[in-house]
Amino acid sequence: MYNEIVERFIKAQESAGAAYRSVASFERETLAGIAQHAHAVDVRSDYSTHRELESFCISLAGNVVNRARREFAPAGTRLDIDDATEREHAGLNIGEALDAGRVPDIDGLWASLHARYGGNGGKELAYQQAGQRIIKGFSLNRRKDVQRTASAVVLRLRATSEGCYGRSTRKLGYYSCQHAADCLQGLMAFAAKAGHQALAIGLGRLNVHTLEYSYREKRSFPGLDIVFFKDAWDFKFSHQIAEELMLFIGEYGAVFMEDQS
Template sequence: MYTQLIQQFKDAQSAAASAYSVVIGAERAAFTGSLSEYSAMETRSEYKAERELTSFCQRLQSRLVMEASRKFAPAGGRIEIDSAREADRFGLDVADALRKGHLPDMDGFWQHLEQTFGGDAGERVAFEQAAKAIISGFWLKPDAEIKRTSSAVVLEKRVTSQSSFHSKGQREVYYSSQQSVATTFDGLATFSTKHQFGKLAWELRNFSVHRLTFSTREKLSFTGLDIVLFNDKWQFKFAHDVGDALSIFISEFGAEYLASHDRY
């Protein structure tokens, strides 16, 4: 099915080339009385057509990876798939296949993605990636003691901020920290969905750090989570049931990565 799309694209290229040739012939007939190297009709070189086909195949490969990321992710979660790595594991080399006159096997590549990420496998990959994002976001280590108060389980995340250019007296998250915050929130949202904290997951996914302005020690309140914002760190205060579930989630899906974090 997907490999056939490449053949259809090649057929379209051939049809276009034939149509261009007709126009070129008509132009030459219209100017029979004069000689000129100039032509109103531009034709695509063989090199340009090959490059166009290669580009189409590469975009189709990316589209399949995007579809797999969407289709095989657990509800409310996501999977990050390394397109180059999976293509290498399957043995898909678009440029090499075209150079040999073959159609890149996109149907086989899709089957590889299904086998690798379909069903329970995709869920586990998504949860492992979420656990990794959480561990990295809070820079957790195996021997680190997590603070527990009478009302919350507390974790701290380094988040650099600066004076806001748009709101006087306010601060905004420094550009270099914005992606880290977004990635941590995304990991926490996936965890929240897994452990049935649906409202918290929704709130985290719909939060935009890019538009945030705040005052020092201001608090963001979510369902089961308060975040106190300081100039160079954020203090996450999880309700006990959320914090305990988070600890279980990290132990189940992030143990191997957590152990490797102890080496850094």
């Protein structure tokens, strides 16, 4: 499937090259009296054509890995896999194949991804990655005590904020955005797996790049309140949600938490 796309692209390059050479030849025959540099039709070099083909193959391979990220991840989360690592695991070296006059085996890349992440492979890895995001987000380890109150279990996310220009609200600082986004993504994966769809949807609507909030402002979701401070967000989970979250972390993040300890 993917290899045929490459083959058709190569044929399109060949057809286009032949068409441009024909036009260039006609111009030079028709306007034989003008200087070479004055001709309008330019024929691309073999080097330029080769670079275009290589760039196209790299882009197509990237689309294949993106497809795996979407199709093999469970709903409500994402699968973090690296393009270069997956190409290497599949034995796909695009430049080497093209230099040898072969069509890069991008079908083989998809087969490799399907073998690695199809079935439950991608789901298990995605949940493990979600568990790691939660652990890192809240700096959890086996020696850290979790704050418990009569009504909630409180986990703190370090999130440095800054004032919004011309307004009394605050927003996340640049270096805290990805940290907060990763933690929220992990929580969304947990909530979706645990069947708390409303919580997962609510967390998904928190765009860390555009979110503005006031000091000590509270945002409420089913089973969770988030309170915003200057340099932290407090996540106040109901006891039921907290218990399910700890089970999720225990199942998918235990090894990572041990490393953190």
